[in-house]
Amino acid sequence: MTRRPRIGVTLDLDEAAARYELKRAYADAVLAAGGLPVLIAYGDESAAGAYLALCDALVVTGGDFDIDPARYGEARRAGCGPEHPARTAFESALVEAAIASRLPLLGICGGMQLLNVVRGGSLHQHLPDDLQISHEQPAPKDRPSHDVDVAPGTLLARLVGPGPLAVNSTHHQAVKRPGTGVLVSARAQDGVVEAIELPDLPFALGVQWHPEACAVHEPRHAAVFRGLVEAARDLRR
Numbered sequence: 382m383t384r385r386p387r388i389g390v391t392l393d394l395d396e397a398a399a400r401y402e403l404k405r406a407y408a409d410a411v412l413a414a415g416g417l418p419v420l421i422a423y424g425d426e427s428a429a430g431a432y433l434a435l436c437d438a439l440v441v442t443g444g445d446f447d448i449d450p451a452r453y454g455e456a457r458r459a460g461c462g463p464e465h466p467a468r469t470a471f472e473s474a475l476v477e478a479a480i481a482s483r484l485p486l487l488g489i490c491g492g493m494q495l496l497n498v499v500r501g502g503s504l505h506q507h508l509p510d511d512l513q514i515s516h517e518q519p520a521p522k523d524r525p526s527h528d529v530d531v532a533p534g535t536l537l538a539r540l541v542g543p544g545p546l547a548v549n550s551t552h553h554q555a556v557k558r559p560g561t562g563v564l565v566s567a568r569a570q571d572g573v574v575e576a577i578e579l580p581d582l583p584f585a586l587g588v589q590w591h592p593e594a595c596a597v598h599e600p601r602h603a604a605v606f607r608g609l610v611e612a613a614r615d616l617r618r
Contacts, residue, residue, distance in 0.1 A: 443490030460507025493587025500560025
């Protein structure tokens with residue numbers, strides 16, 4: 382029996398309840414794409430390499446928190462939300478190690494923002510303040526609420542097809558200055574960056590929306606996870 386590629390998936394932490402958490406849609410999307418989700422509990426940054434040694438690819442999930450603006454050289458402003466410093470430090474180590482080892486990598490929502498910051502980029506700390514726009518849709522959060530324009534010739538276009546793609550939107554921050562080697566591969570119609578990738582790597586993609594959640598309404602999103610799992614298979618070969 383062929384082994385499923387092992388896809389590391391980062392966990393969030395409910396500190397008040399002292400328990401790790403993961404929305405089921407992440408694991409279900411990996412399983413549906415043919416991968417095996419390996420849940421990564423964060424802790425000491427030195428464990429990042431040991432975790433990645435178990436995995437054929439990595440998914441950095443989103444969460445209800447923001448990256449410390451000091452990581453991209455800015456002072457914190459009023460619109461910036463709560464931080465999880467331990468999670469950010471650990472996931473930064475994971476992303477850096479994955480890039481160094483050319484491991485297939487997918488960053489979702491806050492995971493995309495972290496990918497950009499690790500590469501030296503910056504973020505809009507609060508879209509309503511910075512650009513006078515909102516990308517926080519009302520419930521239900523899984524339904525697409527606006528289109529993004531996918532740039533032709535990009536990894537994302539090869540996965541979901543070029544042109545408009547309907548996505549959901551649950552974020553108040555976004556990429557401001559792309560980092561070193563970061564290619565913007567999709568934008569909302571208001572100009573907000575919605576996807577980035579690292580063309581110098583076999584598979585390194587960040588999306589600002591939640592493809593694991595809205596694939597039930599727009600099947601094209603499932604191709605993001607299928608592409609990640611296929612890249613993990615290629616790595617094993």
